[in-house]
Amino acid sequence: MFHIKNSRTRFGVMSQVARRLPLFLLLFLLLLAVGCETDNPQNTFAPSGDVADKLRDLYLIVMWPLIGIMVVVEGLLVLSLIIFRQKRGQAVPRQTHGNTRLEVAWTIAPALFLFVLAIPTITTLRDLATVPDGDVMEIEVTGRQFSWSFRYPNEEITTTNQLTIPINQTVNVTTTGVDVIHSFWVPKLAGKADAVPGRSNAMWFNATEPGTYSGQCAEFCGVGHWEMTFTVVAMTQSDFDNWLRDQQAGNPNSNTSDLTWHPEE
Amino acid sequence: MQHVTPAEHGMETSTGLDNRKLLMWLFLASECLFFGSLVATYLLYKGRSTTPPFPHDTTIAGVEYSGIYDIPFTSVSSFVLLMSSLTMVLALAALQRDNRRAAQVWILATALLGITFLAGQAFEFTEFYHEGLTVSSSVFGSTFFVLTGFHGTHVAVGVLILLSLFVMGLRGRLTSERSLNLELAGLYWHFVDVVWIVIFTFVYLIQ
């Protein structure tokens, strides 16, 4: 009844594992490479704002222990296959039915680990839910198929597909949608805020360095979803004041690029 | 609607419960989630309508709208459905005592009460429609018609089952040994009744 080893299965476990290793190593290195490619416009690992910074840090706090757990558990899995591989003529192993103490231990251990993870999760969540004290710039973001409009209620201007903000300024966006659900997302500055028709959703962020940050609709919204991109331009306060004056004067040089999707294209 | 059960081969089921009865109760547990979702939708949208007619007397921007519900009328039809549960359980009790004629009478009475309820619902729907309430007129219209319509469809299916059992009875195939058929129909019927108890309170009475 026991299996006589098939000639085609003779290559050892070690060699099988060895052949898998380079693949995993390669993938692992690729993962590390992500952190280095800071010039990629939507890299969440290269934040340029306080919120995105918090999110990246939190992710790393979680990622490293999880990679550790992964290596240990996968290692044990492979190790058990190597150590306990059936040997020729081996007798039936001892029929262990379990070990309550061990099992309780590996129920409690992950529970404790997750409890620890829950703490930074909840504190960060609370930080993100409270807009920092001080001067806040309000922006009303509206998503529609397939463009974004940004209204500055206090400054009384509206722009399309480009949000201009001063650096180190807390910006509070209130999002809504007109037709279907969209999601406002600038990976280098903050997470997502869905723009739901009939509802409004709020999120704050800031940019710490001047620059142009690319953003994109993150909720599938129809045929032009993929082209529903926009930019956030962060500039120094004086540049921003100039830009604002141009806008309020209706200066055509102000750069509101029209990225609206045209079906005939 | 019989199936091969171990019991029919002279074997007991593992739990001692009849397969079909267990099936019916599982079905009813599942139905709780159906009606739960619909009632929940109704409650979520309660008071969110922006277009008249409204369910209860409402004042919006100084304008008074009188509610569309006719509580006395619905109370009567609720009472009719409630009493159909009594006739249903009497039918089963009669059949289990092998009093088949009484069972037939009570089955028919239950079906007729069910039809009366449906007629009342049809009348109500028509009235509401004439007052301008449709599936598309407001969220109240959407949730009201879909919830009560879904319930009404259940009543209609129940009436069909009862009439089928009545015909079975006429042909002498509804006996005390087969009272399970009637018992299962009864469970379904009472369930439809308790759902209406919930709807009557949460949809009609609570403002």
Add this chain to the structure above:
Amino acid sequence: MLYERRARVDAQRDTNAPPEDTHLAMHGESHPGYLEYVKIAVILGAITAVEVGVYYVEAIEDLLIPILIALSTVKFALVALWFMHLKFDNRIFSWLFVGGIMLAASVFLVAWTTLDILL
């Protein structure tokens, strides 16, 4: 014809033996008799009348919702326990039914809380 004769015999038998006795003789289960069912139905009808009644009493407007929920719960329980025989039947059935109701009630309570309509 056969059916009619059969029905006559049934009717005869029915008048000869009180229902409760026949019932107990035929079934080991302790289902209630006709009279008890009628009693339950009378209670159900009465509660419905009270429900409709309180609906029109303006003095207790604030208490209306809890009163109505309590009354309908009693009605629900009466039908489920007596007419659906849950009081007398296997506990598994009660667990299935109550489980379904509780699941539906709890998930939607939580869901609507997150939509800011309850809290």
Add this chain to the structure above:
Amino acid sequence: MASAIPEQRPVSIGEALRGLRHEAATYKGILSWIATVDHKRIGVMYGITAFIFFLIGGLEAMVIRIQLAQPNQSVVDPQQYNQIFTMHGTTMIFLVVMPMSAAFFNLMVPLMIGARDVAFPRLNAFSYWVFLLGALFLNFGWITGDIPDSGWFGYAPLSVQSLGHGMDFWMLGLQILGISSMAGGFNFIVTILNMRAPGMSLFRMPVFIWMTLVTSFLIILAMPVITIALFELGFDRFFAANFFNPENGGDPLLWQHLFWLFGHPEVYILILPAMGIVSEILPTFARKPLFGYPFVVFSGILIGFIGWGVWAHHMFTTGLGAPANAAFGVSTMIIAVPTGVKIFNWLGTLWGGSIHLATPLLFAVGMVAMFIIGGLSGVTHAVVPSDFQQQDTYYVVAHFHYVLFGGAIFGLFSGIYYWFSKFTGRMLSEGIGKVHFWLMLAGFNLTFFPHHMLGLLGMPRRIYSYPEGMGWDVYNMISTVGAFVIAASMLVFMFNFIRSIKRGRRASADPWDGRTLEWTIPSPPPPYNFATIPVVHARDEAWHRKYVEDDQGRIVRVPAGAEHDVESHEAAGAEGHHIHMPLPSIFPLIAAIGLPMIAFGLTYYQDTHGEWALPLIPAGVVVLLIGIFGWGLEPEAE
């Protein structure tokens, strides 16, 4: 059982039906499959249908990967792209993993609990036919050009506003498939609770049976919620109702709540059967019982319960508010605990065993290994703020492919390799099987591991194309290459499957030295499964019939002569016809045909020239009723 009253009418409908049914029993060839109520044949049909849809869904995935291989490509147009990813997701979930699991329920549940069939054989046939017709209806758009295009999750109001009949096919198709799933769910719960062989108490049931039970409960309780959601979507689409229309007070988030209230239990509907399969395979090939059976069972039940309390983690970015987000983040972390318990117990099963590295074991270990990665990346989603970045990116795509492909599909393949011999009487080639495994494992990781990086680099899901310079090019190319490797592995599998059916090594009744009851009967099993219903004395009953402890406490095999189960079956062959089996019936199919008729009527009758479709609705109802009444009136057995 027959009525005491003699029949006086010359020929009753009942008698006519009886005649029809006995005639059906003599059907040969294709007719015998159409009228079958045998759980094994229904299981085979489920499996083959699901595999065909796996190939279709796979082709759709290939189009997606080719389109995304490089920036600025236009292999298909944006609308076609949306249609293809919508159908890919819908197909893989509802037409592949669910029915493939149903195939295993059908094939294995009666055999593993020592029953001759399921509790309701005709309801079982009905489930299959409804599934097949619903699946064809859902895919009907490929003929008319109206293909669903709003994503497998069908978020309103996009799905309400979608033009053409694509989303009608989607909505009504899922509605029909829901009926099939629920019918199956009821059937398997009753079968498992009521049809167990004498002595098989709940805690002697194989873990696969437990997971089937939990899955079935999830199905009957979760499916109603999506049914209502689809019902409301249908009213919005067909009758301009306001359920998801914000202009009239409707709320698009209602859809998301209802959809994910179903959708998250659905995730466990997809993965628990595979977990059950793996829990059977690891002990067999480690030659050692499952480590901590009660823990594995209870964690499965717990997953089923907690699975109801985590749905809003799909909605973290919709603005639920910090308290709700925190609560759902924590509940999601909690569900990782029972999941982790299962993984550790599987490790405990392998540890100290005498592991036979056969193909089924490789796939089972592959499942565990990949599921670990998917589970851990899932934990990062529970960390709500970090999910604000990952939500709707390829990071999520990576996560759920590790769970559903790396988990469910690997698990299902391990089941195919394990039980193939039981139903064909032949072995799948081990050598080719191993080639298949390593190709699939490599291809899978090559395809989906880079998705983690794409997500972290900010690539959103469901985008048709992307410009250069985003840093996504290399990973996308690797992923596409990986997809071709997976495709190649499927060709290897199909070659192995077809070749082995014809020329595979003959299998004994118990080729793997199995531990559960199905290995005590011949391969393939006779129609009645068990000549005599076995009496169960222990968990792993089949193993205990083969092995005993000797004086020194060593485990030794019972001498061959003492093992009589298989022989008793040979003897039973002659008396097999005395066993009462359910007769074939065509009424489940007839009833099932009514459903797509109604659906076609609803889809088309409001069209400009759609008058022809209106009669289909009442006609479908009539056909359904004919099916049901015929079913109710026909005699159920000889």
